[in-house]
Amino acid sequence: MEKQFKSRLITEQPAIAARFSAAYRNHRIGHAYLFDGEIGIGKHDAALYFAQLVLCENAVENVPCGTCSACKRVASQNHPNILTIEPDGQDIKKDQMSALLSVMTKKGYESGRRIYIIERAHRMNTAAANALLKFLEEPEGAVTAILLTDAYHMVLPTIQSRCQRISFLPPKREQMIETLKSQGISPSIAATVTSLTADANRATELSADEQFLQLRKTVVKLVQAVDHHVTDALLLIQSEWGPFLKEKEDTEMGLDLLMYIYRDIVAKKAGLSAIPAYPDLDEFITSLAMKMTYDQLSAVLEVILQAKKQLHRNMHRTLLMEQLVLSMQEGLFVV
Missing domain, CATH: 1.20.272.10 (Zinc Finger, Delta Prime; domain 3)
Known part of the structure; x- marks a missing residue:
């Protein structure tokens, strides 16, 4: 799994991979990032790759080794320094956010930076967004938030301004369309589904x-x-x-x-x-x-x-x- 994080990011988003390496090399890991890109573009995998890099026990040339205990636990999504939340039903609610922030600010974790990943961050309701905003204004210790969204315009401007925006390049639709057409999917449907998702598997599912x-x-x-x-x-x-x-x-x-x-x-x-x-x-x-x-x-x-x-x-x-x-x-x- 860790090799997939690395290979996909470097192959499809080399500028972002280089940005991660530069931040690590210069000891300038931010306290909040906003990953912005289409559905299926690989934002979650990129967040885990970044977490591996930050927590790796033996990074080589500013790239996670992928073989140490920390890298393996990040890959299996079993590292105690990393927490992820996603919408509970339709929205991310205040009690979810409050519980997350409470856990992330407690002591007792392993050494190293603590990272929380917020899936579909634009789905935070107003109360949840305000709870996060307060934390972003006054970050405590070595903690990094990574917000993931495919609808940047729906994230509160006050949260946007407190995060480093990392925009993911859209996929090469031409290639995806040709792949779908080779599976017998009509050109018109292939064009529509590749507008909706950058994930080839999801595009195939929608087509059927x-x-x-x-x-x-x-x-x-x-x-x-x-x-x-x-x-x-x-x-x-x-x-x-x-x-x-x-x-x-x-x-x-x-x-x-x-x-x-x-x-x-x-x-x-x-x-x-x-x-x-x-x-x-x-x-x-x-x-x-x-x-x-x-x-x-x-x-x-x-x-x-x-x-x-x-x-x-x-x-x-x-x-x-x-x-x-x-x-x-x-x-x-x-x-």
Whole structure:
């Protein structure tokens, strides 16, 4: 496992690997980092690699040895100096954060730096984020926080400002798409799933998931309905979105799919050569690119991002989608 941490990071994110080595060599390990990158890009593995480097008993040329007791326990996620938390249900709650910070500040650990990893840090509710913020403002001892997120814009600016941001390069979508196509997956679906995840296995799973494929169709229908008339769009929410509103993750994926259509429209309008998420909708996307202004597109993208934020504040999901449709329609009237 430790070799996988090292090889993937060095191969796919060499600049980040070099940054870790430089921090270790110069004895400048920070107290808080924010790893920002797409789902499946390897942020968690990178966090464990960094932890190995910091705790390694025999680092060679600023790289963890991978064979000492500390490296092996980090790889097996069994090192007492490392704790990880992730959303409990939909959110990271205050009691989770308080318990984590309480444990990390107690004595009795092995020597060396203590590291806590916060998965999907943008899912912290307000109380949890404030509890973490207080700790980041007054760090105690040799403790490092590593926050992982695929939605940097949803992390509180006050937390962003207290962390060193490390942005992960997106994967080479062309290669992923070709791999999926070789498995018999259509080019259009391959393009869509590789917009959603950088994890090849997850992309394959989504491509074969009937509910996901139906969600994609429903999202396309919604964009077509919004373009036609707001009433059509509202009726569609009532008639076809029900199955995708039961779980927050499904609703969020629907919002992501919606956002990628409008990003395709922006790219088409600007004449960019980026790989579209919906290559099969080229004619429709071209027509909207000709019809919509940049201000209108910006307004629509902004209300989708706001809907994602409201989703994680536990707003009623049907109401959320209805309000989104109305806001999108308002955005179309921006001059």
